[in-house]
Amino acid sequence: MAHSLSRPSEWLGLYGDILYRYGYARLRDRDAAEDLVQETLIAALKAKDNYAGQASERTWLIGILKHKIIDHFRKTAKEPSQEYDDGLAGADEDEFFDERGNWQHDVSSWSKPDKSLEQTQFFEVLQRCIDCLPPRLAQLFVLREIDGIDTEEICGAMTITPNNFWVMMSRARVQLRHCLDLNWFNA
Amino acid sequence: MLTCKEASVLATKAMDGKLTFRERSGLRLHIMMCGLCRRYVRDMKRLREAIRNAGPIVSPMMPESFRLSAKSRERIGRILKEHSEESR
Missing domain, CATH: 1.10.1740 (Rna Polymerase Sigma Factor; Chain: A)
Incomplete structure (x- = not known):
């Protein structure tokens, strides 16, 4: 049409x-x-x-x-941007891994039948969790996972290296998962 | 042997399909022995799937109460009007 x-x-x-x-x-x-x-x-x-x-x-x-x-x-x-470097150096991840690099928190199983990832409410919780991420991590997660833009294109536009990108994306995922665990799977 | 922290970064790199041979075997070995990382990898793949299948539900991702202020609306309206007159 x-x-x-x-x-x-x-x-x-x-x-x-x-x-x-x-x-x-x-x-x-x-x-x-x-x-x-x-x-x-x-x-x-x-x-x-x-x-x-x-x-x-x-x-x-x-x-x-x-x-x-x-x-x-x-x-x-x-423009020279300090924020990405700060994002990488940040100590916020210590909340999730101990000094030997092991997980700090046990997480619940995501397989509860009444808490599916297909429910509309799940996406509302996901959205709130994304909003709680540090702004740069939220940006990267939305561009990559929701808009489906290639890693190469994001790295090119933002002038970051792929390795930095994966480190930041990983941090975004670890934080999101913790947030979803608290606010959806165990809510 | 990788730490869980290193494995989590490689898991993200793996989701972009960019692991080297060496990294891939390291991650596999770690996941074989570590239940928490196994669960992490599985959950992150499920999350990606759920987002892809949901389509436009997850976009534009801000509540409806989030709107342009009256002031900016007026400013943008004025500028657009100037532009549409120019293009005539």
Whole structure:
């Protein structure tokens, strides 16, 4: 089915908040997320004659926003950034592993029939757990696991090495799992 | 023998399909002997599966109460209007 576009003057009202939430979930920065809403809608205005109607209007706009998000990371990564290094040096992982590198916590089995990973509520808990991660780890996890962007592309845009990426992703997973364990499997 | 901490990083690298031969055998050996890491690897794969199968439920990931402020909405609206007049 071919989709058609609504009037550009309606876009902000129809999709402004959706784009804002989408951007914020990935940038973790309110000002930057607002700027991207604006840039996305301006780009859409320029590109509206090329809209082919294959995707819904919303999907089309989010597609433009995704490019803007990667561009944003590419731009900010050029500025000297201490945050990634801090993220790597942080002692937060000591909460999860002891000094010999063993797990600190026993975790419950994720196989309880009443606590499936397919329930809508599970994703609400997952979302809250992602929100509790340090912002950089949350960003990486969302880009890689939810948006399905390749590791190479993320590393390129953010100018981090793959090895640093895996260390940070691993930290994100360990923290998420602990959070899910407390708030879902044992809630 | 790898520590659990090292194994957890390799498990993430494995999920990207990027382990070297040596790393892969190290991780296998560790997982064979360590029940906690075995469970960790299994759970993380299940989490990835669940997210992939859920599709758009997990996106855009912020509560609906999270909205543009009236001020920024007005500012963006004004700028868009200028742009649409220019493009006419």
